[in-house]
Amino acid sequence: MLKKEKLINFEEFNNHFIDKIKDDSVYFDIETTGLSPKCSSIISITYLIFRDGAYKVIQYFASNEIEENEMLICFFNDIKNLSYAISYNGKTFDTNFIDHKFKKYDILFSLRCLMDIDIYRLINNFRKQLATDSLKLKNVEELVGIYRTDEISGKDVINIFNAYLLNNKSIFVDFILDHNYEDVIYLPRILDYVLNLYEFKLYTKQYGLLLLKKLTFQKQHLKADFFCTNKGIKATYNSFDSKVTYCTKTENLSISIDIKRYMKDNFKMIYTNNSYELSKFQSIEKLKKNIIPLMINERDFQENIYMILTKIIEEIDI
Numbered sequence: 001m002l003k004k005e006k007l008i009n010f011e012e013f014n015n016h017f018i019d020k021i022k023d024d025s026v027y028f029d030i031e032t033t034g035l036s037p038k039c040s041s042i043i044s045i046t047y048l049i050f051r052d053g054a055y056k057v058i059q060y061f062a063s064n065e066i067e068e069n070e071m072l073i074c075f076f077n078d079i080k081n082l083s084y085a086i087s088y089n090g091k092t093f094d095t096n097f098i099d100h101k102f103k104k105y106d107i108l109f110s111l112r113c114l115m116d117i118d119i120y121r122l123i124n125n126f127r128k129q130l131a132t133d134s135l136k137l138k139n140v141e142e143l144v145g146i147y148r149t150d151e152i153s154g155k156d157v158i159n160i161f162n163a164y165l166l167n168n169k170s171i172f173v174d175f176i177l178d179h180n181y182e183d184v185i186y187l188p189r190i191l192d193y194v195l196n197l198y199e200f201k202l203y204t205k206q207y208g209l210l211l212l213k214k215l216t217f218q219k220q221h222l223k224a225d226f227f228c229t230n231k232g233i234k235a236t237y238n239s240f241d242s243k244v245t246y247c248t249k250t251e252n253l254s255i256s257i258d259i260k261r262y263m264k265d266n267f268k269m270i271y272t273n274n275s276y277e278l279s280k281f282q283s284i285e286k287l288k289k290n291i292i293p294l295m296i297n298e299r300d301f302q303e304n305i306y307m308i309l310t311k312i313i314e315e316i317d318i
C-alpha cells in the first residue's frame with residue numbers, strides 16, 4: 001500500500017460555514033476498478049481533512065485486497081470521529097461503495113452515520129440557471145474558474161491500473177493519484193461557490209446545514225423547503241404558528257407557517273404573532289402594529305420571511 005500526504009493552503013472562503021466545520025469534516029473521493037462494489041475494488045482513496053491548524057490531503061493506493069483492507073482501516077481511523085462527509089455525487093456512488101467494503105472487511109462503521117453534504121445534490125437545484133450543459137465535476141469546476149491539468153477519465157483510470165498490474169511502473173500510480181487528487185482538492189472552493197447560490201442558509205446544532213430550496217405561498221400557509229444535512233432528527237416539531245417536518249425519504253426539512261389574508265385586493269398575505277420583536281421587521285404605513293407583512297401586491301417581504309424562519313429554527317434548535 002502506498003500513502004501520500006500534502007499540506008494545502010486555501011484562500012479565505014466566502015461562507016463561514018466551511019470554516020466552522022473544517023475541524024469536523026472530510027472531503028473525499030475514490031477510484032475503483034468498476035461500478036459494482038461486489039465485484040470491483042477500490043484502487044485509491046483521496047481525502048482532505050483539517051489537522052493541527054492546516055488542511056492536509058491524504059492519499060492511499062491499493063493493488064490487492066490486503067492493501068484495500070489496510071487502506072480502509074486507515075481511512076476509518078481518520079474519519080471515525082468527524083461529523084460531515086463532503087463529496088461530489090458521493091451519495092450515489094462513493095458512499096455506498098465504501099460502506100460495502102467496510103462491511104466486507106468487518107470495519108464497524110458507515111459513512112451514512114455522518115452528515116452528508118453531496119455538492120452535486122446541492123448544485124442540481126440550479127441546473128437550469130447555470131451556464132453549463134452538464135453538472136459533471138469538470139464542468140462545474142470551470143464554472144468556478146478551475147481548469148485542471150489532469151485530463152484522464154474514470155474509465156482511463158481502470159486501464160491505467162490494469163497496465164500497472166502488468167508492469168509495476170510508478171508512473172501509472174502517479175497518474176491515478178494525480179487524477180484522484182484533483183477530484184478532491186477543489187471541493188472546498190466548489191462548495192463555497194454552490195453555497196453562494198442559496199440566498200438563505202443557516203448553520204444549526206440539531207439540523208446541521210440548512211439551505212432554503214423553495215418558498216411557496218399557499219392559501220393559508222407559507223411553506224419553506226430546506227436541504228438538511230442531519231438525517232437523525234425528530235420527524236415533527238411545532239413552534240408558534242408553525243409546523244416543522246422532516247421527511248426521511250427526501251431528507252428535506254419543511255416549515256409550514258400559518259398566515260392570514262387582509263384587504264384581499266392590496267394586502268395579500270401577512271403574518272401575525274405578538275411574540276416577535278416587531279420593531280425589527282420591515283413594515284408599511286397604516287399597518288396594524290401586530291402585523292408582519294410577507295407579501296403585498298405580489299411583492300415579497302423577503303427579509304421578514306427570512307427573519308421569521310430564523311426565529312422558528314432557533315427556537316427549536318436545542
